Amino acid sequence: xxxxxxxxxxxxxxxxxxxxxxxxxxxxxxxxxxxxxxxxxxxxxxxxxxxxxxxxxxxxxxxxxxxxxxxxxxxxxxxxxxxxxxxxxxxxxxxxxxxxxxxxxxxxxxxxxxxxxxxxxxxxxxxxxxxxxxxxxxxxxxxxxxxxxxxxxxxxxxxxxxxxxxxxxxxxxxxxxxxxxxxxxxxxxxxxxxxxxxxxxxxxxxxxxxxxxxxxxxxxxxxxxxxxxxxxxxxxxxxxxxxxxxxxxxxxxxxxxxxxxxxxxxxxxxxxxxxxxxxxxxxxxxxxxxxxxxxxxxxxxxxxxxxxxxxxxxxxxxxxxxxxxxxxxxxxxxxxxxxxxxxxxxxxxxxxxxxxxxxxxxxxxxxxxxxxxxxxxxxxxxxxxxxxxxxxxxxxxxxxxxxxxxxxxxxxxxxxxxxxxxxxxxxxxxxxxxxxxxxxxxxxxxxxxxxxxxxxxxxxxxxxxxxxxxxxxxxxxxxxxxxxxxxxxxxxxxxxxxxxxxxxx
Amino acid sequence: xxxxxxxxxxxxxxxxxxxxxxxxxxxxxxxxxxxxxxxxxxxxxxxxxxxxxxxxxxxxxxxxxxxxxxxxxxxxxxxxxxxxxxxxxxxxxxxxxxxxxxxxxxxxxxxxxxxxxxxxxxxxxxxxxxxxxxxxxxxxxxxxxxxxxxxxxxxxxxxxxxxxxxxxxxxxxxxxxxxxxxxxxxxxxxxxxxxxxxxxxxxxxxxxxxxxxxxxxxxxxxxxxxxxxxxxxxxxxxxxxxxxxxxxxxxxxxxxxxxxxxxxxxxxxxxxxxxxxxxxxxxxxxxxxxxxxxxxxxxxxxxxxxxxxxxxxxxxxxxxxxxxxxxxxxxxxxxxxxxxxxxxxxxxxxxxxxxxxxxxxxxxxxxx
Numbered sequence: 001x002x003x004x005x006x007x008x009x010x011x012x013x014x015x016x017x018x019x020x021x022x023x024x025x026x027x028x029x030x031x032x033x034x035x036x037x038x039x040x041x042x043x044x045x046x047x048x049x050x051x052x053x054x055x056x057x058x059x060x061x062x063x064x065x066x067x068x069x070x071x072x073x074x075x076x077x078x079x080x081x082x083x084x085x086x087x088x089x090x091x092x093x094x095x096x097x098x099x100x101x102x103x104x105x106x107x108x109x110x111x112x113x114x115x116x117x118x119x120x121x122x123x124x125x126x127x128x129x130x131x132x133x134x135x136x137x138x139x140x141x142x143x144x145x146x147x148x149x150x151x152x153x154x155x156x157x158x159x160x161x162x163x164x165x166x167x168x169x170x171x172x173x174x175x176x177x178x179x180x181x182x183x184x185x186x187x188x189x190x191x192x193x194x195x196x197x198x199x200x201x202x203x204x205x206x207x208x209x210x211x212x213x214x215x216x217x218x219x220x221x222x223x224x225x226x227x228x229x230x231x232x233x234x235x236x237x238x239x240x241x242x243x244x245x246x247x248x249x250x251x252x253x254x255x256x257x258x259x260x261x262x263x264x265x266x267x268x269x270x271x272x273x274x275x276x277x278x279x280x281x282x283x284x285x286x287x288x289x290x291x292x293x294x295x296x297x298x299x300x301x302x303x304x305x306x307x308x309x310x311x312x313x314x315x316x317x318x319x320x321x322x323x324x325x326x327x328x329x330x331x332x333x334x335x336x337x338x339x340x341x342x343x344x345x346x347x348x349x350x351x352x353x354x355x356x357x358x359x360x361x362x363x364x365x366x367x368x369x370x371x372x373x374x375x376x377x378x379x380x381x382x383x384x385x386x387x388x389x390x391x392x393x394x395x396x397x398x399x400x401x402x403x404x405x406x407x408x409x410x411x412x413x414x415x416x417x418x419x420x421x422x423x424x425x426x427x428x429x430x431x432x433x434x435x436x437x438x439x440x441x442x443x444x445x446x447x448x449x450x451x452x453x454x455x456x457x458x459x460x461x462x463x464x465x466x467x468x469x470x471x472x473x474x475x476x477x478x479x480x481x482x483x484x485x486x487x488x489x490x491x492x493x494x495x496x497x498x499x500x501x502x503x504x505x
Numbered sequence: 506x507x508x509x510x511x512x513x514x515x516x517x518x519x520x521x522x523x524x525x526x527x528x529x530x531x532x533x534x535x536x537x538x539x540x541x542x543x544x545x546x547x548x549x550x551x552x553x554x555x556x557x558x559x560x561x562x563x564x565x566x567x568x569x570x571x572x573x574x575x576x577x578x579x580x581x582x583x584x585x586x587x588x589x590x591x592x593x594x595x596x597x598x599x600x601x602x603x604x605x606x607x608x609x610x611x612x613x614x615x616x617x618x619x620x621x622x623x624x625x626x627x628x629x630x631x632x633x634x635x636x637x638x639x640x641x642x643x644x645x646x647x648x649x650x651x652x653x654x655x656x657x658x659x660x661x662x663x664x665x666x667x668x669x670x671x672x673x674x675x676x677x678x679x680x681x682x683x684x685x686x687x688x689x690x691x692x693x694x695x696x697x698x699x700x701x702x703x704x705x706x707x708x709x710x711x712x713x714x715x716x717x718x719x720x721x722x723x724x725x726x727x728x729x730x731x732x733x734x735x736x737x738x739x740x741x742x743x744x745x746x747x748x749x750x751x752x753x754x755x756x757x758x759x760x761x762x763x764x765x766x767x768x769x770x771x772x773x774x775x776x777x778x779x780x781x782x783x784x785x786x787x788x789x790x791x792x793x794x795x796x797x798x799x800x801x802x803x804x805x806x807x808x809x810x811x812x813x814x815x816x817x818x819x820x821x822x823x824x825x826x827x828x829x830x831x832x833x834x835x836x837x838x839x840x841x842x843x844x845x846x847x848x849x850x851x852x853x854x855x856x857x858x859x860x861x862x863x864x865x866x867x868x869x870x871x872x873x
Contacts, residue, residue, distance in 0.1 A: 046834040050827060057823040064813040064860070104811040217809070226807065264642040265570050273645050294649040294804050305806040428806045436808055440795045447787035479783075482610065 043118055044126035052116045059112070063103040066095065075101065117214050124207050131204070135197050141183040141190040142459045142474075150459075150474035152481060154488045157470050160499050162189065165462050165469045168502075172494035176487055178458055188463035199453040199478065205446030212439035220432030229304075231256035232312055232422040236280070240302075240427035250302065250427075252281040257288075258416065259309050259423040261375065263399060268376055273306050275423035301429050308424030311357070311374055317419035319352055319380055326409035334418070343410045347387050354381035355417065359395060368395065375421060379403075380414050454479040456487065471495075508558035511551045512594070516628040518548025519601070523625050526617035531766075538614045545617065549601045556598060559585045563640045570642070578650075582643055586656040589861075593631050595656070597624045599664035603784065607668070607777075615769060616777060619671040651800035658792015663853055665785030666825070669778045670850030676774035676843040678760050688840040693757045695847055697750035705730045705742070775839070778846045779832065786825050793818050817856040824849040 042048060067074050072092065079095075080088035099106025147153075158165060166182070169191055173180045178193035227240035227248050236255035239247040257276035264271045272292055279287035279299045289297045296305040316337060324330035325345035333341050340351045358372035359379035371377075377399055384392040396404040396414045404412040458475040473492055477484040525541035528534075563583040568574060574582065585591045604620045607613060674692055681689035705727050712729040726732070730742035797818070802808040809815060828845040831837040837845075 046830060049830055050835060053823050053827050053830070057820045057827070060816050060820050060823075063811060064816045068811065267642065269642045270645060271570060271642065272648075292648075293645040294800075296803065296806065303806055305804070307805070426806045430807075433802060433808065436798065436802075440799065444791055444795065447790055451783050451787045482612075 040122065040126070043122040045119075046123075048119050049116070049123065052112060052119055056109075056112050056116065059103070059109060062100055066100050066103075068104065069102055072101075113214070117211060120207050120210060124204055128204060131200060135200055139181065139192055139194045139457060141181075141192055142461075144461070147459055147461055147472060147474050150476060152476065152485050152488065153472065153474040154485075154492055155470070155472050156492050156496060157465075157468050158496055158499050159467070160469050160502070162187070162462060162464050162469060164499060164502060165471065165495070166191065168495040168498045169460050169462065169471070169491065171498070172491045173458070173460070175494065176490060178487075178491075180460075188461060190459060190461050192457070192459040194455070194457040196453050196455045199449045199455050202446050202449030202451075202453070205449060206443055207446075209439040209443035209446055212435055212442065216432035216435030216439060218432070219435060220430040224428065224430040224432065226426070226428040226430075228307070229254070229425045229427050230310075230422045231275075231425060232315075233258050233317075233419050235422075240425075248427075251300065252279055252286075254279055254304065254425075256423050258418060259421045260416070261309065263376070273309060275306060275309075275425070277304060277425075301431065303428055305426040305428070306423065307426040310422055310424065312420055312422055315420045317417050319355075320415040320418050321380075322411075322413040322415055323350075324411045324413075330411065330413065332415070343406070343412070346408065346410060348391070348406075348408075348410075349385045350382040350412065351385065352380055353383045353393075354395075355379070356381075356395075357417075359397060375417065378414070378417050380417070382412070451479075454483065456484050458484075458488065458491070460491070508555045508562065511555035511558065515548040515552035515555060516625065518544050518551060519597075519621050519625040519628060522548060522617065523621035526614075526621055530615055530618045530769075541617055541621075542608065542614065545601060545605065545621065549598070549605065552594075552598055552601070556585065556594070559591075559640070566640055566642070581650050581653055582648055584653045584656075585640075586652060587641055587643055587647060590631060592656070592660070592857075593627055596660055596663060596667075597627050599660045600624050600627075600667055603661065603664045603668060603781070607780070607784075613773070613777065615773075616668065616672070619675065620668060623667060623671065646804060649800055649804060651796055651803070655792055655796040655800055658788050658796060660792075662785045662789030662793060663857060665781045665788065666821075666850050666853050669781040669785065669846045670853075672774045672777035672781065673843045673846035673850070675764060675769070676771060676778060677840060677847065678757070679764055679769070679771045679774065680840050680843065681758075681761070684754065684758065688844060689757065690754065691844055692847070693754040694750055695851070696757075697746075697753045700753075701746045701749055702727075771839075775843070778843065782825055782828060782846065782849070786822075786829065789818075789825070790822060794822060814856065814860045817852065817860050821849065821852040821856050824852050 066078070075095075076088050076092050079091050083091050095101065099108065103109055142150075166189060170180045170182075173191060173193055178195055180191040180193045183190045183192070225240075225242055225248055227242040229237055229240045231237060231254070233256055236253050238250050238253045240250060242248055255278040257278060259275045260272075261270050262272040262274065263269065274290050274292045276288065276290045277297050278285055279297075281299075287297070287299055291297050291304060291306050293306050296303050298304075318334045318336065319339075320332065320334055321341065322330040322332050323341055323343055325343050328344060331344065335341060335352055337352055337355070340349050342349050356368075356370040356377075356379045357374060358370055358376040359368060360371040360377065361368055377397060379395045379397045381393065381395050383390060384394075392406075394403070396412055398414045398416070401413050404414060406412065455478040456475060457477070458473065460471060460473040463470050463472075471492065473488050475484050475488055522541050522544040525537055525544060529537035529541050560580075560583060563585055564579055567583040568579050571579070571582075586595055600620060601624055604616060607616060674696065677688055677692040681692070683689065708729045709727065728734075729738075731739055731746070733739045733742065797815070798808040801810070801815075824845065828842060828849060831845060832842050
């Protein structure tokens with residue numbers, strides 16, 4: 001690769017006397033290095049960056065193999081596989097002391113991260129003035145021999161005058177957004193320009209964004225919290241929990257109206273995990289939202305995420321049925337186990353006699369059975385009774401409403417078995433997130449500058465030779481040389497087109 | 506025609522393109538190069554059609570079960586990027602896309618000889634292993650607008666890294682002179698391990714008929730050879746593996762002669778390695794890390810949780826950051842940076858497949 005960024009920064013084509021004297025000053029400084037200078041140079045060094053990055057990358061692997069923040073038994077079992085049953089507890093204790101069980105928060109890993117931050121900062125402070133000087137350095141016209149040596153070059157001869165060619169080249173350069181400077185000689189002149197000189201600052205922008213991420217993470221760790229809250233259907237809370245029993249006051253009340261898992265048609269693949277949450281603040285209901293996995297609720301900086309769900313042990317809930325007589329609108333009734341309801345417009349009554357959270361049919365025997373203890377396919381068994389005599393008995397399934405269609409045209413829908421599930425919420429506040437998002441945007445911009453934008457320089461020499469005008473255009477680019485070549489072609493083509501047009505007039 | 510038949514056509518086209526690219530490399534006939542490119546474009550178009558048709562199928566599936574969902578939402582929710590099969594296919598698509606971009610932008614056609622084999626092999630592997638091609642419904646965790654962008658950018662990045670890996674290995678092969686230097690030993694082991702794992706997975710497939718790729722990799726990964734319950738089989742596998750690596754090491758210098766006869770220069774390989782990393786790194790940073798973090802924050806309430814998948818993508822990112830710093834700031838050249846490029850892609854493979862297959866974590870749906 002020819003575009004070695006560093007060498008280009010250090011030895012630009014237009015190296016001026018000032019920059020060489022600056023480098024002399026640096027070497028003089030070096031003679032008087034003190035301990036502080038030595039430390040500073042060490043912290044600014046690329047070597048340190050390489051070693052720190054390598055160390056972080058390598059040690060990070062440990063935490064992906066050893067389970068983090070888990071029961072000791074899990075990891076001892078895992079270590080026993082590697083080191084044998086006898087050695088496992090000893091190895092575990094050594095690893096525990098080294099912080100491997102919670103390694104991303106361990107003192108040495110955090111120190112590595114801080115070291116990288118310091119390295120990033122010091123290195124940027126150390127180099128930035130030099131780069132800034134280079135960026136600010138005005139472009140100079142180019143010597144003839146240097147112009148000839150440029151990797152990308154175009155030549156052309158036109159029958160016209162120097163001033164006309166100068167105007168047209170300058171016009172076509174500015175139409176490609178190259179703002180042209182002029183230097184004039186006896187019977188020749190040079191137009192020169194550059195574009196994207198600030199792209200050289202791209203990697204500083206990336207470095208700044210990384211520092212912002214670190215700051216954002218610290219802000220989040222210092223001023224935020226991450227907790228959880230399991231709310232049964234119908235229950236409310238004004239606290240969340242962090243770890244074992246540690247409470248965090250919420251400053252308002254959150255209530256769960258209901259929890260529901262929705263499944264894909266004719267399948268046990270869940271489509272949605274949802275809970276309806278209500279926020280009560282100052283005695284008033286201020287917010288109500290059905291949250292889903294990718295759609296949390298935020299109130300006063302605290303966000304509630306749908307994270308898990310489960311069945312409450314030993315609970316009796318309410319069966320929510322929608323009962324409709326033939327041709328009439330349905331009415332919702334909430335019933336307990338053993339309760340009886342009437343179908344309007346008939347003499348039929350129904351009694352709830354059984355419930356299954358997951359009713360399945362054995363494909364061979366055709367027998368019904370319960371295949372899970374979570375509410376995958378809830379069904380309620382109803383005993384019907386007409387004029388005092390038992391008639392039908394049947395299962396009505398929540399996910400298959402057609403199972404509630406009665407022979408006489410009435411309809412019974414099983415809407416929910418309410419009050420037996422809880423919703424598992426992740427509750428967190430992270431004031432650092434804003435900084436992280438800002439850093440993300442800055443990083444994207446910095447990466448774009450560094451990798452996709454090019455610093456292009458263009459010189460066009462125009463000289464009058466025996467009644468004709470000779471144009472030599474050349475340039476250099478830090479990346480994407482083809483696009484520079486296209487730019488040069490366009491500049492010349494456009495200019496020659498207008499020059500022809502002028503000479504015809 | 507169905508999506509599957511367009512898909513088969515694209516596989517055959519890549520296979521054909523591979524053969525023509527290799528001939529082009531050997532004979533240096535421009536016509537062959539044009540044919541190879543045309544066939545590749547044909548395969549790419551065909552695969553794009555297959556991709557769009559599959560997307561359309563799953564769009565109808567989604568709107569069937571969520572009729573209230575809006576057009577754009579349904580479109581984003583039904584993007585065919587849900588499981589191992591779809592992501593492997595998408596990886597191939599990205600690889601060819603990146604290849605075509607590099608070919609047209611940098612006018613490097615020789616690269617095709619290295620990339621089309623990867624594409625053809627991946628598609629052959631998908632087909633041979635009988636990976637479940639059925640359209641699966643989207644689980645709640647994946648129902649986000651970020652899915653498409655996160656996966657798209659990550660995979661464009663992965664594909665660019667894949668190109669840098671191919672060029673990096675070829676570069677190492679060209680730069681090493683003797684069998685006892687460390688870079689030579691390094692590349693012969695990397696190539697050896699790759700081949701051995703591929704062969705071992707093939708044996709898994711042959712010995713356990715009828716299992717889907719997901720099951721095969723998740724439950725039977727190397728169980729027929731290295732991880733066999735019979736100690737004898739395992740021992741034989743290890744001995745065979747060591748012999749295979751030894752043979753690659755012993756005769757690897759021959760590979761250099763072949764590469765040299767194709768008149769590829771080491772500088773060109775170095776440049777391809779760098780350029781693909783320069784494309785892959787920003788794409789991966791944006792799609793893999795930034796979009797991933799934003800999505801994680803929306804779904805799980807934390808933008809970063811040191812989950813194994815997250816950690817491994819950070820490791821990948823750090824290795825490529827190391828490559829860029831070593832090359833530009835510390836002035837590393839030749840073998841040292843080529844090794845870094847190869848190591849980088851090994852971490853990519855681990856991030857993409859290894860984490861899902863071997864480690865547990867929140868990203869577990871990537872395996873199924």
